[in-house]
Amino acid sequence: MTSLTDVQNTAFMAIGPSRIAALSLLALAQDQRGQDQGGQDGSDPQTVLDLSVQRIAAAHAMLGEGLDGLLHASGYSLPPDLAARRQACLEMLSPLHRALSQTDAGPLDSLRRIPDLAGLCLYRLEPAVSGFLKQMVQILHEAQQDRDSTREKGMRETIASAEDVGRNIKFISFNASIEAARIGDMGKGFAVIATEIRELSGKTQTLLEEISGYLRH
Known part of the structure; x- marks a missing residue:
């Protein structure tokens, strides 16, 4: 536009x-x-x-x-x-x-x-x-x-929502790692995936926080 x-x-x-x-x-x-x-x-x-x-x-x-x-x-x-x-x-x-x-x-x-x-x-x-x-x-x-x-406000709201989603994914992946550990060897593969998801969600959340910080200045 x-x-x-x-x-x-x-x-x-x-x-x-x-x-x-x-x-x-x-x-x-x-x-x-x-x-x-x-x-x-x-x-x-x-x-x-x-x-x-x-x-x-x-x-x-x-x-x-x-x-x-x-x-x-x-x-x-x-x-x-x-x-x-x-x-x-x-x-x-x-x-x-x-x-x-x-x-x-x-x-x-x-x-x-x-x-x-x-x-x-x-x-x-x-x-x-x-x-x-x-x-x-x-x-x-x-x-x-x-x-x-208006666009800046929308971006802030979207980033805030994405940050919430990232935190939820990190929490879910943490719980998944615990459940994988409980079932022993059968859950090792799933535990690896859960760990990778948790690390990725952490990096994403950090990136979103940086973007949000730029918008505040």
Whole structure:
């Protein structure tokens, strides 16, 4: 089963960059010279555009079926309020994704057709994605801690049960050795087996006690 920590990290790496990508796309769309001249930092506008398109596509895919697949593999479902935040992010990201996917016009021209592009990128998408990621990290981290605690408790209980079984086997093998001694030569073979069982159960119990000690630290 996939750990929730892995889900958290994978989702964050796919979704997080969409925030800077949206701001970069806004800057390119507002800069009429963007296709012909480099930015103030010397960056190539086409490189920035291509990278932003990739980041928006990756975030859109992760917020959709990608995250569903990770959550299914981890056996976990998002709480309703976090699921609602995720859906809101997906809906806000969809206009950018659709515009960048259109082939009848250049991506920047398609972006400029989005109503209130600045408001979407600056005041709605960025806060929504940041809020979702913050809550997602917190909730998945706590859920994984609960899982680890439950698993550790189960391991302790299992080891304790195994220790009890080991002690019982040792006791039974000891009694068997006594009975074998009572019947003389006919019980010698059985006595050897009983002794081996007793020694094996002792070694097993020692090993279980060592494992239990590691878990306590």
